[in-house]
Amino acid sequence: MKPLSLCLVQMGDKGLEMVSSHPKVLPKEVLNELTYKSMPMGAKAGEFASSSVGDLFYSSYIFSLPREGSRDNICAIIAVFNDMKYNIDGIRKIFSFLIKELETNTLLKLDLIEEILPNLYNGFSKGNIRIKISSVATITIDFENKTEEPIDETNVLEDDLWK
Template sequence: MKPVSLCLVQMGDKGLELVKSHPQVLPKEVLSEITYKSMPMGAKAGEFATAAVGDLFYSSYIFKLPTEGSRDNIAAIVAVFNNMKYNIEGLRKVFSFIIKELDSKSLLKTDVFEEIMPNLYKGMQSGHIKIKISSIATIDIDFVEEDAKEEKDRTNDLEDDLWR
């Protein structure tokens, strides 16, 4: 699971806005389109969406972003890929886990997300995410095994088909 870029999008005063992308390799036009398409109308926290922009594919996980002094905001973490050959369900689980961990430690904040995005990106490239956020919060996810299991399942399915 090697994304081209990760993006953080949130609802701003004038609609959806890109908070940050890492690394900054996508053209402005593509980022703009991903920003507006990453949260479908009526999207709710916990929803996951996958779509295409040109020849790129992306998946976004929508979540509540607590805001002091006013109602909660809505945001999305988005992973952009060159093709559809990535583990969509695994990505949903990774994003969901990260959001739950940050929320349980009261660290679900825009600035925290901006800070961890480079490490999250590196971890997704390597298949192992380990991010120390504070003295009380470390996110540790190994999803290489899940990809290997999926490959093994495909091999077993093929083997079963051949022996029928």
């Protein structure tokens, strides 16, 4: 279940904007189209959508991003694939789990998500993800067990370089 690329979209002052993508392999036109298609009209946080852009396929998870001194923003994390042979429900579970864990640890910040995109992408390739999100919190997701909820290993200090 290796995606072609992972992307991050947010609502900017003028409209939806692509914050980041990893790896940067998608043409500009695809990124532009993806920016608007990833968050359909009337989309709300917690919603999940899958569709196509040209010959590519994608799944996006929409979430609310807390902002200090301002209202929450709306964002989407997207996985783009070459074909439809990927586990859509698995993607939904991974994305929703990741966002929930970041929120629980008050680490739901755009720059942090941007920072962990490469790790997340590598994890998709390897079949499991282990992302250290703070000195005491690590998110572990095992893709092989696609039907189960991802494993929450937050606060597990084993193998913790910060110990």
